[in-house]
Amino acid sequence: MVNIKTAFEIEKMRTVGRLAAEQLEMIADFVRPGVSTGELDRICHRYTIDHQAATPAPLNYRGFPKSICTSVNHVVCHGIPSDEKILKDGDIVNIDVTLIKDGFHGDTSKTFIVGKGSVRADRLVETSRHCLNLGIAEVRPGATLGDIGHAIQRYAEKQRFSVVREYCGHGIGRVFHDEPQVLHYGRPGTGLTLTPGMTFTIEPMINAGKASVKLLPDQWTVVTKDHQLTAQWEHTILVTDTGYEILTHRSDDELPRVG
Ligand code: MF3
Numbered sequence: 001m002v003n004i005k006t007a008f009e010i011e012k013m014r015t016v017g018r019l020a021a022e023q024l025e026m027i028a029d030f031v032r033p034g035v036s037t038g039e040l041d042r043i044c045h046r047y048t049i050d051h052q053a054a055t056p057a058p059l060n061y062r063g064f065p066k067s068i069c070t071s072v073n074h075v076v077c078h079g080i081p082s083d084e085k086i087l088k089d090g091d092i093v094n095i096d097v098t099l100i101k102d103g104f105h106g107d108t109s110k111t112f113i114v115g116k117g118s119v120r121a122d123r124l125v126e127t128s129r130h131c132l133n134l135g136i137a138e139v140r141p142g143a144t145l146g147d148i149g150h151a152i153q154r155y156a157e158k159q160r161f162s163v164v165r166e167y168c169g170h171g172i173g174r175v176f177h178d179e180p181q182v183l184h185y186g187r188p189g190t191g192l193t194l195t196p197g198m199t200f201t202i203e204p205m206i207n208a209g210k211a212s213v214k215l216l217p218d219q220w221t222v223v224t225k226d227h228q229l230t231a232q233w234e235h236t237i238l239v240t241d242t243g244y245e246i247l248t249h250r251s252d253d254e255l256p257r258v259g
């Protein structure tokens, strides 16, 4: 069962979504050559607790050891921040933050280019960003999850990139990973029909090479099997009476907050 948020719950989701967005805006200045992903984690952790009076959802979630996920270059998702992992010029790094405030979750990520990226890295990052935006643009009452997945897959594959199948977006609210599963591939008109008050994430992982991924022995870090680059962007979305609202909207977003 997919739960429909009340007006009260939607207000809570707006609040936590804004905090998650502000955290990604805050960390942007620190993402530069020489910083470790462990340091980025500490900055976000302190900011969440001291400045936002919120809780970092990843910390101890199913045993995850840190407060954010940092996924560098060929790491697809769930990268564990570490003092040993120093970012260098030309790297790409996805920073994925999830906050809890008043019992509600806000989940968002973006892929940063460290210093100056290669032509291929730039194109992958921009394509994955556009994939998310195309998915969001499908969101309205009466549309289906298959419409979202199809829009993402179609554009990614047109750019000769591939869509990761093993991980997907998810319903979100009081529960971090709730129903429904939001696949980033599919056929138009198939799957769950969207109705106002649903909240879920869309978070396409787009690979420069083949779609296959593997899990490292740490049981968290997911990498591309061919070790080629991968990029991801994520927003928490509300289905409104007429379309969508991006609950984790940032000032650098291309789409308007409400559409
Ligand atoms: N934020 C991730 C998502 O988009 C989930 C991270 S779970 C963790 O769903 F345990 F790795 F933090």
Ligand code: CO
Binding pocket: 107, 169, 170, 201, 203, 234
């Ligand atoms: Co998510």
Ligand code: CO
Binding pocket: 096, 097, 098, 107, 108, 109, 203, 234
């Ligand atoms: Co996330």
